[in-house]
Every structure is written in C-alpha cells, then in structure tokens.
Amino acid sequence: MEIKIEKREAVFSHQMGIATVIPRTFWCASIFPTRILFFRRKTFLDMEKKEFFLDLKGPWKNFTIQQDLEKDRIVVFGESSSYFRYSVFEKNGSICIHFEKTPKEGIYLPALGRIVLASEEVCLEIPEDPIGDASHEILSLGMHKALDVELMNRRKDLREILPLWFHLGSVVPPCVGTTGTSSLFTDLESSYKEKRKDKVEKTFFLLWNVAFSGMLVPSLEDNLFQGILEKGSVAPDDSPFAILYKGKEWIRSLFFQSHKNRISLLPLRLSPLWCGKMGNLSSEMGLLHMEWTKKRLRRVIFCAHKDGEIVWDFPSDVESYRVRMNRKDRGRVYLPGDKLTVQKSKTYFLDHFQK
Numbered sequence: 001m002e003i004k005i006e007k008r009e010a011v012f013s014h015q016m017g018i019a020t021v022i023p024r025t026f027w028c029a030s031i032f033p034t035r036i037l038f039f040r041r042k043t044f045l046d047m048e049k050k051e052f053f054l055d056l057k058g059p060w061k062n063f064t065i066q067q068d069l070e071k072d073r074i075v076v077f078g079e080s081s082s083y084f085r086y087s088v089f090e091k092n093g094s095i096c097i098h099f100e101k102t103p104k105e106g107i108y109l110p111a112l113g114r115i116v117l118a119s120e121e122v123c124l125e126i127p128e129d130p131i132g133d134a135s136h137e138i139l140s141l142g143m144h145k146a147l148d149v150e151l152m153n154r155r156k157d158l159r160e161i162l163p164l165w166f167h168l169g170s171v172v173p174p175c176v177g178t179t180g181t182s183s184l185f186t187d188l189e190s191s192y193k194e195k196r197k198d199k200v201e202k203t204f205f206l207l208w209n210v211a212f213s214g215m216l217v218p219s220l221e222d223n224l225f226q227g228i229l230e231k232g233s234v235a236p237d238d239s240p241f242a243i244l245y246k247g248k249e250w251i252r253s254l255f256f257q258s259h260k261n262r263i264s265l266l267p268l269r270l271s272p273l274w275c276g277k278m279g280n281l282s283s284e285m286g287l288l289h290m291e292w293t294k295k296r297l298r299r300v301i302f303c304a305h306k307d308g309e310i311v312w313d314f315p316s317d318v319e320s321y322r323v324r325m326n327r328k329d330r331g332r333v334y335l336p337g338d339k340l341t342v343q344k345s346k347t348y349f350l351d352h353f354q355k
Contacts, residue, residue: 003279005279011067011069011164011215011216012066012148013150014062014063014065014148016033018215019214020065020067020074020217021168021218021244022074022089023073025040026040026172027090028040031088033058034054035051035054036052036053037052038050038124038126044234044235050124052109053109053111054107055109056080056103057081062079069168071087071089073087082103084101084102084103085099086098086101096122096124099120099121099122137282139251139252140276141276142276149215158201158204165244165247166247166248169245169251174245177235177242178238181210181218181222182211184211185250187199188204192253200268201271209226209228210224212243216244218241219243255267255278256290260284261308261311262313263310264312265290265313265314267313267315269315274294275293275295277291286305288300288301289301296315296318297314297318297321298353299349299350300349301348301349303346304346304348309339310339310340314336317355318336320335321352322334322351322352323348324351325346325348
C-alpha cells in the first residue's frame with residue numbers, strides 16, 4: 001500500500017542566456033551556447049562572478065536549458081552542425097560539468113586549454129560549501145503539463161509553481177532574509193493566521209511575480225519595477241535564497257504541520273490545490289506520506305520512529321477514519337480527538353476519512 005508520486009518534471013527554457021539556480025548551492029548560471037556566466041549571491045552585497053567559454057559554432061537549433069529536479073542538476077543541449085549535451089551540478093564542494101555528447105572533434109575549453117570529449121567530466125575552480133543531506137520531502141499537485149518557464153509565467157498556476165519552489169527550497173542552504181521581496185512573507189504569515197485563503201493565494205502569486213526571474217532565480221529586488229513593493233533598502237546581510245528557503249517552509253505548512261506528538265494535515269486548503277500527494281514528511285514521531293483529492297484526505301501512511309501517542313488534527317469535515325496495520329487487516333475506526341498509540345518501526349495506514 002504505497003503512495004506513489006510521479007517523477008519530478010524538469011522546468012526548461014529555449015531562451016539563450018536565461019539564468020537558473022544550480023541546486024544545492026548559492027550559485028546561479030546564465031547559459032548561452034558558447035558562454036556560461038556563473039554568479040553567486042549568498043547575501044545581497046556578496047556578489048561573485050565567473051565566466052566559462054565553450055568553443056562551439058552556430059547557428060543553433062533546439063537550444064534548451066533544463067533544471068532537472070530529479071537529479072539536482074542543470075542540463076543543456078542543442079544542435080548546430082552536430083548535437084551536444086552537458087550537465088552542470090555541485091559535486092564535493094565544486095561546480096562540475098559532465099559532457100554527455102560532444103561533436104566528434106570534441107569541445108575546446110579555453111579555461112582549461114584543452115579539448116574535452118563525450119563522457120568527460122571537469123570540475124571548475126568555483127568552490128561551494130556542500131549543504132550536506134538535503135530534505136527528501138516530495139510534493140506533487142496533480143499538474144503534468146510541460147514546464148516551459150515562459151508558459152508557466154503566463155499560466156500562473158500554483159499547481160505548477162509550488163512543487164518546483166518546494167523542491168528548490170529543499171536543496172538550498174538555510175538562510176535568512178526579512179527585507180525587500182522577502183518582506184512579503186510577513187503578509188503571508190498574517191494572512192495564514194487569519195485563515196484568509198484568498199490573501200494567502202494572492203501573496204504566493206505576488207512573490208512569484210516580484211521575487212523570481214529567469215528559471216526560479218530568487219531576488220530581493222523588484223527587477224521588473226512593477227510597483228508591487230514599497231521603496232526601501234535591502235539589508236546587506238539578507239540572502240535572496242531566503243525566498244526559496246522560507247517559501248518551502250510556508251508551502252509545507254499549507255499541507256502538513258507537526259509539533260512534538262501533534263500532527264496537522266491539510267490545515268489550509270487553497271481552492272486551486274484540490275488534489276495532491278506528499279511524501280517523506282518528517283516529524284518527531286515518524287515519517288508520513290499522504291494523498292488527498294477533491295480537497296479531502298484519501299490516504300495516509302505513517303511509519304513510526306518511536307513509541308508514543310499521536311494527536312491528529314484533520315480538516316473539520318472529517319468525522320471518522322480507519323487505521324490498519326496491513327492490507328488484510330479490517331482495522332479500527334477512530335474519531336477526531338482520539339489518540340493513536342504507535343510502536344517504533346511499525347507502519348500505520350489511515351483511510352476511509354468520512355464526513
């Protein structure tokens with residue numbers, strides 16, 4: 001009885017020079033067919049740039065930049081007289097490029113003073129502190145359209161936006177920010193406390209419009225001068241990546257909250273997010289997977305990490321639910337407020353959430 005979550009899609013663009021985040025780092029990259037501009041902005045004033053050139057000849061067809069969220073890397077491919085494909089990713093504290101396909105004669109890299117061939121990997125002198133183990137939590141909201149970032153910006157559909165934001169926020173180092181675009185999280189917090197679903201939804205859209213550019217590159221400034229933010233200075237030590245990191249925490253809280261032995265599921269159900277799945281949600285008591293449809297819980301799987309009692313907070317329309325230990329078990333019916341006694345290393349299956 002598993003809750004299977006589909007493979008993460010890759011957001012992509014055909015726009016030459018578009019910027020994208022290198023997962024698990026503070027580095028971004030603006031990628032052209034023959035040039036990569038790496039830039040790092042750990043804080044608002046801490047800007048570092050490095051250029052990397054590739055000796056390739058155009059004109060180009062089907063030039064594509066993908067942000068592969070399954071493997072936490074950027075994938076670049078295209079063709080002129082021949083096809084090429086390479087990946088950019090963090091490895092052991094460095095930014096590396098793996099050349100999967102190259103022209104027969106290879107690609108000359110001026111920075112290295114040599115030619116690289118297919119299947120070669122080079123690590124650049126661009127150090128980055130590795131973030132250690134990233135969160136393995138997964139979110140899917142039932143949207144499976146091709147994630148062309150230009151079309152996403154037109155559609156403005158939270159079912160596409162939030163899972164990408166959630167994953168990127170899970171693979172960036174922890175960071176803080178309260179000024180500039182990150183000040184909108186104050187509005188998000190107050191709307192959330194007041195259970196103003198319309199304002200919560202609106203604030204997420206505002207953050208998407210004003211705090212991101214390119215392929216989910218965060219910014220503390222309104223680079224498009226849209227008149228959304230009040231004029232004010234940005235604190236020099238604030239990090240643009242707080243947009244990703246704090247956003248991930250708020251997205252998570254829409255569906256799952258835990259404190260000690262209390263677990264709350266679907267505490268704030270936004271209208272567009274009527275179905276979805278989440279996996280590997282970590283709490284003090286154990287690991288949880290859940291699925292909901294038509295804004296109602298369908299299944300929950302809980303893997304206990306220790307003995308104890310769990311207090312469940314379900315949406316108000318849940319009047320009873322069933323708990324089983326396996327597929328053949330007929331289970332027991334529980335009411336809201338009933339404590340569930342769990343044992344370490346045991347798995348519990350919750351379903352039949354009745355009105």
